[in-house]
Amino acid sequence: MSSFLLCLSFAATAQAPANARVLTAQPPPERAVYGNYLGEPGIPPEMLTSGFLTAHPDIRWRREGAYSYNRKEYELALDQFTRAARYADKPSQAMIAEMYWKGLGVPQDRELAYAWMDLAAERMYPNFVIKRERYWALLDADQRRDAIERGQQLLAEYGDDAAKPRLAKVMRQAKRETTGSHAGFVGGGLRITPMTGPLAGTGMTIAPEKYYAAEFWDPQAYFVAQDAEWGSTRHGQVDVGELENVPATEEATPDPEATPEP
Template sequence: MLTAQPPPERAVYGNYIGEPGIPPEMLTSGFLSAHPDIRWRREGSYSYNRKEYDLAMDQFTRAARYADKPSQAMIAEMYWKGLGVPQDRELGYAWMDLAAERMYPNFVIKRERYWGLLDAGQQRNAIERGQQLLAEYGDDVAKPRLAKLMQRAKRETTGSHMGFVSGGLKITPMTGPLAGTGITMSPEEYYKPEFWNPQEYFASQDAEWGSPERGQVNVGELENVAPAQDETAPAPETTPEP
């Protein structure tokens, strides 16, 4: 797994590992079917940890189609090391370059490390091969793909995956790590914009993965500044007055 920076803290429920930034009661089968980026990344991680690399590659690739940068980085790592696929460092770099598209520090560090280990010919090939990946998995196409699915799923959501308690004022998770615990949540919590509004959803990912903030610096007019006096230089000699 990627180790350029420590993994985020994750809540643990028995043998179930939580998802950073998402309450565990949210992770029902209905929620995950509407967020295939999370679903397939999680399944890919489980397969990878069991060393079922062929299965993990398929699952990470599914997540990668929905703009999941961590999954794209894992695909890069697997190609770089030859895990579940023939080793292909050019393709490994191309995938890591895609994972670093949003300038998440973890993935930028890896990308630059890979680049430095390729020779000039491999670098040219990696850039060329990366254009094909960008057309299929880049944010310009992958983000709208996920946004469309999320919006449709929200419209079609019913109580079949959750169940409702008295008056429909609370939602009781019927699947996921907290199923059967009696824990409830309000519809307002479940349908927070950060989970269902694509723009806010991606903004929360940027915050979670540490995308650097972009700002603007205004530079004023140039000014002539007198050189500073060198305090270490010997003082000029003076001639005593007669």
């Protein structure tokens, strides 16, 4: 997964009034690692079967995008991140912003990059808010007006009001199609044996009540769990002041990650 998804690649401090809360960069979310298979924050590795990923296209397409990005297949990565972005995946929206900002796989377009990062910061995840403010500080007045105008169309298609219901529909349909319809999946003390994913072939099993826990399948609980993992402030408005100029540091290269099964 790209290091940008885990932590900011720059150092920054914010100057704000004494009574304002200052946003600070957050450490990488915890992720289980099995060999070269990097897990997802808050999701046990045994859950990441092909069926689970199909039911959670936000995760599936972000993982596909990260794999392509690490291979420097930027055009493919952008398409895959965009698919994830349609399902309310904020890290993917941030990666799209970074690609437009740097011109990776697309012509450099910093106004569009800001619009995407503004979307990524919609839930006030600290790292994305800080990055958005850094972008804003580097745009001139005309670029800022253009970025805001172009962002309205993106908001209508990829903002949470549109994208969260889109993901919720897929999750609910997938759960209806699997719960109670396959032997070994639910009820009667039966357990799930992962046939795909990082723990396929290990012989381990998963209790249905764990696999179908609300935080993985109930859309509202799922988004609450995401907020906890990605560091949402969840305390209302946060004031971010002007960023100080600091010496640039070399950006880390993305960590290799095995592609998830289709």
